[in-house]
Amino acid sequence: NAGVTQTPKFRVLKTGQSMTLLCAQDMNHEYMYWYRQDPGMGLRLIHYSVGEGTTAKGEVPDGYNVSRLKKQNFLLGLESAAPSQTSVYFCASSYVQGETQYFGPGTRLLVL
Amino acid sequence: GNSVTQMEGPVTLSEEAFLTINCTYTATGYPSLFWYVQYPGEGLQLLLKATKADDKGSNKGFEATYRKETTSFHLEKGSVQVSDSAVYFCALSSPGGANSKLTFGKGITLSVRP
Helix, strand or coil: CCCEEEECCEEEECCCCCEEEEEEECCCCCEEEEEEEECCCEEEEEEEECCCCCCEECCCCCCCEEECCCCCEEEEEECCCCHHHCEEEEEEEECCCCCCCEECCCEEEEEC | CCEEEECCCCEEEECCCCEEECEEEECCCCCEEEEEEECCCCCEEEEEEECCCCCEEEECCEEEECECCCCECCEEECCCCHHHCEEEEEEEECCCHHHCCEEECCCEEEEEEC
């Protein structure tokens, strides 16, 4: 039982490049979330999903897109990366929305 | 809206010292309250939680009591260890069906010296 996994662990992009971060969970959770963590800011919710085929905006959605084509996967896309998107990105999942969330190990992204 | 306020950090303690990390919240209704811990280089993991007033959550020697009258959920440990060095996040969720999400505080870094 791997829990929540994230790919890649670390990535460097140039401004304007695109990339996709992959999150996978094997706990059969309905709810999945993408957060970014910045110094002094805590965790801020980017997008979330309440089930396969659904997505919704969180607190800081601009510049990101997401897709949940399969229940176990939640993808976060950056179409045109900007230096302001340099951050650590965490994916999480939960069985019941608003209750205990299980986090992945994070993806560290540097945009030059 | 919902919000969580944590005391400013970082906090540095000697091993076996007593730890208190303050957390207060603003929320409508009756939220569930959580403490998450993030060890260096890792993701967040649930440390403890409480779902109703006067409940006490506990785990790994840490405790926190849900105080509705003071809207607080302070984290305590009687004797910290070097291995407790981490970032600690307080969080809440309010019941709200499909719109219920976790709201996190900014986190506080704890360093424990041998």
